[in-house]
Amino acid sequence: MTMLAPSQTGPNGRLARDQIEAVVRAVLARRLAGESSAGLQRSVTPGPTKPNLVVNISARHCHLTQKTVDRLFGPGYQLTKMRSLYQETDFAANETVAIVGPRRRVIPDLRILGPCRDFDQVELALTDAISLGLEIPVRLSGDIEGTPGALLVGPKGSVELEKGVIRAERHVHMNPDHAAYYGVKPLDRMNLRVYGRCPTTLEGVLVRVNPAWKLEVHIDTDEANACDLTRADKVELVKP
Ligand SMILES: [Zn+2]
Structure with missing residues (x-):
């Protein structure tokens, strides 16, 4: 809504017709200018744009050293890529291992994520851990001191992890x-x-x-x- 300044009113508070026309034309001109800029090009508002938020579900998996891969799959074995992850430096490997809990309960299909790292770490959901009979803590990835281990079994051998089984912190x-x-x-x-x-x-x-x-x-x-x-x-x- 456009208000008229007192100086634009004539005697007795009435507006002269040419003054009204001038005010209306000014309003129309502003509106047209606004519409054309909005139509052709969004007016640029300074400030950051909202980033695209992606939420991905980490199903149970493990990160292994090359040494552990060697023992599970054979010396020099290279993991093969099934698909890239959203963070494209990482990939889900075609290879899986079995993980065996303390009472010989087994999850047969623990996915390996590549590339290899310099320590072994298994990330399970609590439901997985319960089914294996393991009590696992919630930890930030990499913080594995004092965490339980488990037995990993691959096609060419097995590795008893002394630690590294965690529920990854959200x-x-x-x-x-x-x-x-x-x-x-x-x-x-x-x-x-x-x-x-x-x-x-x-x-x-x-x-x-x-x-x-x-x-x-x-x-x-x-x-x-x-x-x-x-x-x-x-x-x-x-x-x-
Ligand atoms: Zn992550």
């Missing part, structure tokens, strides 16, 4: 631009809101930052199933 990968957008820094905690038939807020999502990373939340199969993530309407990452 976390979000992001680059520094994403961190600036959300106003967070490494090791901060965020909340993941999931909208749908099983609305859920997963709290305490650990922020991990690396310039090479795309924005991606990782949760395990228990967490994803609890909120029926694959059928969710919307996900949102919020700073608590």
Whole structure:
């Protein structure tokens, strides 16, 4: 709505016709200018654009050293790529191993993720661990001191891990631009809101930052199933 300044009113508060025309023309001109710029080119609002949030489910898997791959699959064996992961430096291998718990319970198809790392680590959902008879802690990837081990069995041999079986702590990968957008820094905690038939807020999502990373939340199969993530309407990452 456009208000007329007092100086634009004539005697007795009435507007002269030419003044009214001038005001109306000015309003129309502004509106037309706005429409044309909106139609041809969105006016650029300074500030960061909303990054594309992806939430992926980490099913049980392991990261192995080349030495462990050698013992399970034969000396010099190279893992083969089944598919790239969203963070394209990593891949799901065609190869799987069996994992055996303390009471000889077995999960036969533990997927290996490549490339090889400099330590062995198995990431299970709590449901997997319970079925194996293992009590596992929630840990950030790489923090495996004092965690339980398990027996891995491959086609050419087996390896008794002394440690390294964890439930991976829910976390979000992001680059520094994403961190600036959300106003967070490494090791901060965020909340993941999931909208749908099983609305859920997963709290305490650990922020991990690396310039090479795309924005991606990782949760395990228990967490994803609890909120029926694959059928969710919307996900949102919020700073608590
Ligand atoms: Zn991750």
